Amino acid sequence: MSFLTQFRPQFWKAGESSSGPFRQMFNYRSIWQKAILLVSMATLLPLLIITAVDYNYTEKSIESENILRTLRNGSNIRRTISAFLQERRSALTFIAKDNNPEQLYKAVHLQGVLNNLQESFSGFVDLGVINQEGKQVSYVGPYSLEGKDYSNQEWFREMERQNFAISDVFLGYRNSPHFVVEAKQSLADGSFLVLRSAIDIVELQDLLHGLELSGRADAFLINRQGIIQTPTLYHGDVFARLPYKVPPFSDRTEIREELNQDGEKVFVCSAYIPLSPYILVIVKDKGELMKPWRDTRIGLIWFLVVSVTVILLVVFGFTTYMVNSMYLLDQRRLATLHKMEYSNKLASIGRLAAGVAHEVNNPLAIINEKAGLIKDIFTYSKPLQALGQEGQNLDATITRQLDSILSSVERCGKITKRLLNFARHMDSTIETIDLTAIVREVLSFLHKEAEYRNITVNVDIASDIPPFKSDRGKLQQIFLNIINNAFAAMDKGGRLDIHVKTLGAAGVSATITDNGCGIAEADIGKIFEPFFSTKTKQGGTGLGLSITYGLLLELGGKVNVSSKVGEGTSFIITLPLEPPATTTEK
Amino acid sequence: MRILLVDDEAEFVSTLAERLTMRGYQADYSITAGNALDLAAKHLYDVAVLDMKMPGTSGLELQARLAEKHPAMRFIFLTGHGSEDDYSAGSRQAAHYLVKPVDINTLIAKINQTVFANDR
Numbered sequence: 234m235s236f237l238t239q240f241r242p243q244f245w246k247a248g249e250s251s252s253g254p255f256r257q258m259f260n261y262r263s264i265w266q267k268a269i270l271l272v273s274m275a276t277l278l279p280l281l282i283i284t285a286v287d288y289n290y291t292e293k294s295i296e297s298e299n300i301l302r303t304l305r306n307g308s309n310i311r312r313t314i315s316a317f318l319q320e321r322r323s324a325l326t327f328i329a330k331d332n333n334p335e336q337l338y339k340a341v342h343l344q345g346v347l348n349n350l351q352e353s354f355s356g357f358v359d360l361g362v363i364n365q366e367g368k369q370v371s372y373v374g375p376y377s378l379e380g381k382d383y384s385n386q387e388w389f390r391e392m393e394r395q396n397f398a399i400s401d402v403f404l405g406y407r408n409s410p411h412f413v414v415e416a417k418q419s420l421a422d423g424s425f426l427v428l429r430s431a432i433d434i435v436e437l438q439d440l441l442h443g444l445e446l447s448g449r450a451d452a453f454l455i456n457r458q459g460i461i462q463t464p465t466l467y468h469g470d471v472f473a474r475l476p477y478k479v480p481p482f483s484d485r486t487e488i489r490e491e492l493n494q495d496g497e498k499v500f501v502c503s504a505y506i507p508l509s510p511y512i513l514v515i516v517k518d519k520g521e522l523m524k525p526w527r528d529t530r531i532g533l534i535w536f537l538v539v540s541v542t543v544i545l546l547v548v549f550g551f552t553t554y555m556v557n558s559m560y561l562l563d564q565r566r567l568a569t570l571h572k573m574e575y576s577n578k579l580a581s582i583g584r585l586a587a588g589v590a591h592e593v594n595n596p597l598a599i600i601n602e603k604a605g606l607i608k609d610i611f612t613y614s615k616p617l618q619a620l621g622q623e624g625q626n627l628d629a630t631i632t633r634q635l636d637s638i639l640s641s642v643e644r645c646g647k648i649t650k651r652l653l654n655f656a657r658h659m660d661s662t663i664e665t666i667d668l669t670a671i672v673r674e675v676l677s678f679l680h681k682e683a684e685y686r687n688i689t690v691n692v693d694i695a696s697d698i699p700p701f702k703s704d705r706g707k708l709q710q711i712f713l714n715i716i717n718n719a720f721a722a723m724d725k726g727g728r729l730d731i732h733v734k735t736l737g738a739a740g741v742s743a744t745i746t747d748n749g750c751g752i753a754e755a756d757i758g759k760i761f762e763p764f765f766s767t768k769t770k771q772g773g774t775g776l777g778l779s780i781t782y783g784l785l786l787e788l789g790g791k792v793n794v795s796s797k798v799g800e801g802t803s804f805i806i807t808l809p810l811e812p813p814a815t816t817t818e819k
Numbered sequence: 820m821r822i823l824l825v826d827d828e829a830e831f832v833s834t835l836a837e838r839l840t841m842r843g844y845q846a847d848y849s850i851t852a853g854n855a856l857d858l859a860a861k862h863l864y865d866v867a868v869l870d871m872k873m874p875g876t877s878g879l880e881l882q883a884r885l886a887e888k889h890p891a892m893r894f895i896f897l898t899g900h901g902s903e904d905d906y907s908a909g910s911r912q913a914a915h916y917l918v919k920p921v922d923i924n925t926l927i928a929k930i931n932q933t934v935f936a937n938d939r
Binding site: 591595646 | 828830831834835837838899922
């Protein structure tokens, strides 16, 4: 907390300490809060909105780019696989049409055809010819399947209705995953024969796995029941079930988003391969696909965080600086107003005093002369001498009364002269100063109060004080204010010490020490601030010391304060031998 | 020694003249500047004690006119007012500048000082 208070700007407590007619013009705290809120909003909102829009837009565009690429992949692979199957089918059709049944039934001939076939096309494992009854009439290949009866197998029955067929992948008699391609050839006698060839799925597998796909892609075929037909990378072996829903039929490449077994998002791209039982499936890991986006995103978020921090810091710092400047200006304005009022007041008091003194001085002079004349008459002509002893006594009595009148007049004269002096030094002029006289003069204004309150005043002025130049009127005010404050701090029987000594070329120093109530340590730093007062309730304006401080600055002087609560306070005033040039501009 | 006193306060200036006379000085007084100039034309005064502020002609003006006609005459200003301007102007033009009320012995001392300076 104390760490924070160090950074608390000066205006923070402004609202609490100001009261009375000289209030602050604004509530600085609320201005500060509003300014920070508004400026932050005005700068941060557009930034946040733009960042959010950009974030979404970038995410969407990267996602759609990935979707498009996957779809393009899917449609390409579909075409490749479709072409592969088409090729195999056309080859068989061509063989069926190019050879008459007699040739085909002969194993030797068939072997020659298979050899040609294998040389021209990859993947053909064997070749068999099945007659209308479903019996494999002839067969060439690695297995001995001749004479095998397919008549009650479903695919054979299907053949009665169509010209071609491609089977699902199965193990069959060969016990190795393969599929078969069949082509029907109608014969002149109305019957038909079927050319049947097994194709190893290795061929398809090579096609599928030879693709360079991004995003942990897995491309494979399934049949329409969702049984996996070709080996996969991440989705189990052949004949396993596809962990996702089988896509509904569509003659276009489709893509959709699904959750995999681990609950991660994946893109499932599917395409029905025409004239086959297969559906091409490409599964891509969305997280993997969006990886470049993640990097961009982290960059974006960092940028946002840094921007927001910098903006907030700038807004905070600048607002604080501005509001504080406003506050300080306002304070200065108030202090100037006060000072003007104060000096106006002093000036009018001065004029009044001078006027009164002048008016009183003339009648006083008359009293002085009249009484003096009466005394002269008694002194020079001695009119009562004739009355003898009684006359002498009367003469002495009258002379005593006259002396009393004259001394009273002298006292009055001193008072009016002091008033005139005070008024005369209202105007700012630099002159050679006799500090002793000033201190005595100031004390003469206060000695009655000192007597009433039984305050002892000790004045100790060193004899070697050099004559120095300063403003007499300002010095009077400075001493008057500080000594007045000291008096206010003391109870009955207090003790005030005024000690003046020379500092050589550095100037003159005056120490004014009282044994009054002292100043709390927390307040010492503030006593010269305008409007700081511990006596606001008793009518203090909190300006006395601030004006004193201002006057001292004008004279090029300094003031130091040391105080202990309950023990007393010391003001140490240092005055230069020559005031700074600016004060003489008047 | 002949002294000319000029002040608009008749009671003051007459009493002062009387007291000076009692002490053996030849003191004349005037309550107006015009009368003072007439007196100065008739008699030769060693020193003139003038009030700074008088209705019509101010002490300074009177002093200038007297000094013009009687270069040997010395001046002392006596005033109830103590303004800075008056003080500097008065002390430039006259030997002494005193603020009322003034003790007669002080005044006589100043007069003597002035005349003594004059003789020298």
